[in-house]
Amino acid sequence: MISTDSKSSDLVVQHVIRAILSNKLNPGVKLSEISLQEEFGFSRNVVREGFVKLVDAGVLIHKKNQSVRVAIPSEEQTKQIFQARRVIENGIVQILLDKYIDDELDVLAIEGLIEKEKQLHITGHNAELTQASCNFHLRLAELCHNQYLVESLRPLILLSALAASVFADKNSGFCSFQEHQDLFNAIKSKDKSKTIAAINRHLNNCVESLNFDLKPKERTSYSHIFN
Amino acid sequence: MISTDSKSSDLVVQHVIRAILSNKLNPGVKLSEISLQEEFGFSRNVVREGFVKLVDAGVLIHKKNQSVRVAIPSEEQTKQIFQARRVIENGIVQILLDKYIDDELDVLAIEGLIEKEKQLHITGHNAELTQASCNFHLRLAELCHNQYLVESLRPLILLSALAASVFADKNSGFCSFQEHQDLFNAIKSKDKSKTIAAINRHLNNCVESLNFDLKPKERTSYSHIFN
DNA sequence: TCAACAATAATTGTCTACAATATTAATTTT
DNA sequence: AAAATTAATATTGTAGACAATTATTGTTGA
Incomplete structure (x- = not known):
C-alpha cells in the first residue's frame, strides 16, 4: 500500500513513482541509497524506508547486499x-x-x-x-x-x-x-x-x-x- | 505486499502476523520498537523496517512520534x-x-x-x-x-x-x-x-x-x- | 478526592560510524 | 592481447548515540 502520508520517506516514494511514470526511471536501473540521499537531502535511513515500501509493492527489486533496481516485469x-x-x-x-x-x-x-x-x-x-x-x-x-x-x-x-x-x-x-x-x-x-x-x-x-x-x-x- | 522473503525484517513481520492471527495481539495494542528489539535480538532498525511494511499493509497504525499500534478497523x-x-x-x-x-x-x-x-x-x-x-x-x-x-x-x-x-x-x-x-x-x-x-x-x-x-x-x- | 501542573522517564526520529559484502579497477599471468 | 587474479573502491547491513517528542509519574493546590 504505497501511501501518500506525511512521512519524509513517502516523499522518496512519490519521487520514484513520478520518475517511473514520466519515463525518467527505466526498468533495471540501479538506485543507490547514497545518491538519493545526496539528491534529496534526506538521511540514508529515510531513503531506505522509502525503498522498503517500493520493494514491498514490487516496483523495486532488492537482493541482499545489492542496490535496489527498478523491477523488470517478465x-x-x-x-x-x-x-x-x-x-x-x-x-x-x-x-x-x-x-x-x-x-x-x-x-x-x-x-x-x-x-x-x-x-x-x-x-x-x-x-x-x-x-x-x-x-x-x-x-x-x-x-x-x-x-x-x-x-x-x-x-x-x-x-x-x-x-x-x-x-x-x-x-x-x-x-x-x-x-x-x-x-x-x-x-x-x-x-x-x-x-x-x-x-x-x-x-x-x-x-x-x-x-x-x-x-x-x-x-x-x-x-x-x-x- | 507483505512478503515472506529472507530478510530479517520479514521475520518481524511474520511474528507480528502470527501473533495477530493467534489472537495474542489485539487491535489497539501498542508495539514499541525497543521491546521487540529486545525480544528478537534484532536491531531497532530492523524492527522499524518490519513495522514500515506492516503499516503499509494497514495492519499497524503509525502516528508521528508515537508507537505503532495494531489497527482497529472501524x-x-x-x-x-x-x-x-x-x-x-x-x-x-x-x-x-x-x-x-x-x-x-x-x-x-x-x-x-x-x-x-x-x-x-x-x-x-x-x-x-x-x-x-x-x-x-x-x-x-x-x-x-x-x-x-x-x-x-x-x-x-x-x-x-x-x-x-x-x-x-x-x-x-x-x-x-x-x-x-x-x-x-x-x-x-x-x-x-x-x-x-x-x-x-x-x-x-x-x-x-x-x-x-x-x-x-x-x-x-x-x-x-x-x- | 480530584484536577491541573511540573518533573521524570521512555520512545521515536535522525544522524554517524563501522564491519561485511559487492562492484569496479588494476595488476599479473598465460 | 585476453583471461584470471588481486587490490581498491563503493555500497549496503547493522549498531549505537543524541536530540526531539511523547507518555508517565509525582506533586501541588483547591
Whole structure:
C-alpha cells in the first residue's frame, strides 16, 4: 500500500513513482541509497524506508547486499499483473455502475480526465500521457470510495507502466484514451454487461499490444533524474 | 505486499502476523520498537523496517512520534475491507473454476484445509482455527498461481481477522468452515453462478455476523507475547 | 478526592560510524 | 592481447548515540 502520508520517506516514494511514470526511471536501473540521499537531502535511513515500501509493492527489486533496481516485469509477471487488474477493475466498474444508477457518481470527474488524455495525446506529451493514463484507472478506483481497492490497484498500475516500458513498441497504442472513452460511454449507458465487456476489452488490448519478443533495451545507470 | 522473503525484517513481520492471527495481539495494542528489539535480538532498525511494511499493509497504525499500534478497523473500514475481498475473491474462484474445468486444479489440497478446520473446530482450538480459516482463503488465492492476487488479498485477510477481533461475538460463526465446504462443493459442481453465489454468500455472512454496536474492549498493553 | 501542573522517564526520529559484502579497477599471468 | 587474479573502491547491513517528542509519574493546590 504505497501511501501518500506525511512521512519524509513517502516523499522518496512519490519521487520514484513520478520518475517511473514520466519515463525518467527505466526498468533495471540501479538506485543507490547514497545518491538519493545526496539528491534529496534526506538521511540514508529515510531513503531506505522509502525503498522498503517500493520493494514491498514490487516496483523495486532488492537482493541482499545489492542496490535496489527498478523491477523488470517478465512476460509471465506481466500477464499475471493484467489478470489481477482484470479482477480488481472488473469489480471497480461494477461498483461505479451501481453508484451511477443510484445517482451517486460524478461522471464529469471522469470525463475531465479523458479530455486531458486527449490533449496530451494531440500535443505529443508522451511522458505526461503515461501519467494521465494511469491516473484514469486510479481515479476510477478512488471514485469507489474504498481505500483498499485503491491500494490494491496502485502497485499494479505502476507495474503495468514498467511492463509497457519493457514490452511496448513506440506508438503501439498501449492503454489508449479512446478505449477509456469507450469504457466511460459504457458506464453512461448504465448497461452492466456492456461495461464489463469494455473494461475487459481494454485490459486485454493492453496486453495484446505488447511485444514480448522485444529485445531488452540498454539501461543506463541512474544519474540525477529527480528534478 | 507483505512478503515472506529472507530478510530479517520479514521475520518481524511474520511474528507480528502470527501473533495477530493467534489472537495474542489485539487491535489497539501498542508495539514499541525497543521491546521487540529486545525480544528478537534484532536491531531497532530492523524492527522499524518490519513495522514500515506492516503499516503499509494497514495492519499497524503509525502516528508521528508515537508507537505503532495494531489497527482497529472501524465499521466503515470493515465494510470496505469485505467489499474489496468480494471483488478479489470473486475473481479468484472464477479463475479456479476455469482451472478446474481444464483439469489443472488440485482440489484435494483444498479439501485437506477444510478437514483441518473441522478438526480444530471440534477440538475447540480457536486460535489455530482463525489461522486455518485465513489460510483457506489465502490458499485459494495461491492456487491461482498469481502472486499479485495473493499479495492483494493478504493484507485484507489480516485486517478481516482484526475486524473480527473487534466486532465478532464469541461463537458468532464468523467465517465458518461449513461455508468453506459449501464453496468447495460449488466449485466441484463446475457451476459458475453457483460458485459465485457461494463466495458472495460467505463473505456477506462474515460481515453480517459482526456486531458493530459492540463496545470497545479493554486492551492490555504489549508484554512479551512472541513465544 | 480530584484536577491541573511540573518533573521524570521512555520512545521515536535522525544522524554517524563501522564491519561485511559487492562492484569496479588494476595488476599479473598465460 | 585476453583471461584470471588481486587490490581498491563503493555500497549496503547493522549498531549505537543524541536530540526531539511523547507518555508517565509525582506533586501541588483547591
